[in-house]
Amino acid sequence: MLAASATALPLFPLLPALSACAGPDPLAGPAPLSADVRSLLRAVAAEQNLISLYVRTMAVYSALAPALAPLLAEHRAHLARLRAQIVEPPGKAVPGEVTSRPAIPGSREGALARLRAAERAASAAQLRRLAGVSPSLAQLYASIAASEATHVTALSDRGLSDRSPR
């Protein structure tokens, strides 16, 4: 069960109070997801895939683990913050499984390039989520996009060697 933050969004909008007034039938099934929740579910799924890529890369290239661990920790913080925006109703769970497991490249340089490409794509995807969501959620996406952009730089060979992102 996830802890709900004060600003968390219900996975399904609250059903309207039963009354004699005309309106949506509360027994007709769950109402459609809001734009915020739909985008959050996609963001959570993408973050889980990115975390999986880091974990598997670190398992194959253990020498990279010290440099990659801080970036992985930040992605776990992103995931926690994203998930905290969603309230899970009984019987409905926010998807938790990894949906993409690309092969880890056979060289260290290739693995780093794969991570850089994944971070770049993730940052761009966060920016595409800005339109139409609430201001606070847009700020969260923008901040995560900026974090992921700094990861791209940190994943350069120079960044990995001295931890200086540029």
Added chain:
Amino acid sequence: MSAMAASAAAGLQALQAALAAEHAAVYGYGVAGAMLSGAEQSMALNDWKAHQEARDTLEAMIVKLGATPVAAAAAYELPFAVRDARSARLLATALEEGVARAYLGLVAVTDQRLRAFGALAMLPPANRAAAWRGSTVAFPGMPSGQHATG
């Protein structure tokens, strides 16, 4: 005030806040740069130029909206004394974090173009802050940005 007018006012206010942060950064890099040398001074010079360009962009946007851009102050109170290279790096980090925070304020407006502009504009200061700090953070621009656990 209509919703549209309120939205425009909020957008203008956020742009002015971003401009004020850029003014402060331009001033602050003048202080920090004097305490740095070699490659770090070159880095500070490049960042100083980047903030001047960002300042000019924001001023043009504000003028286009029919408003008067906020002016730079003659001097700024620094958050701490800058007496050596270490404190100069800390100042540069703080300046970039302040600019990123101001652009993140633009992301909260309802005007989608300004929101997108703010999100893109905060990428360079987030990267520069990481460079001066020597590490990345989970949530650039947010008050809790220093902490990976958010």
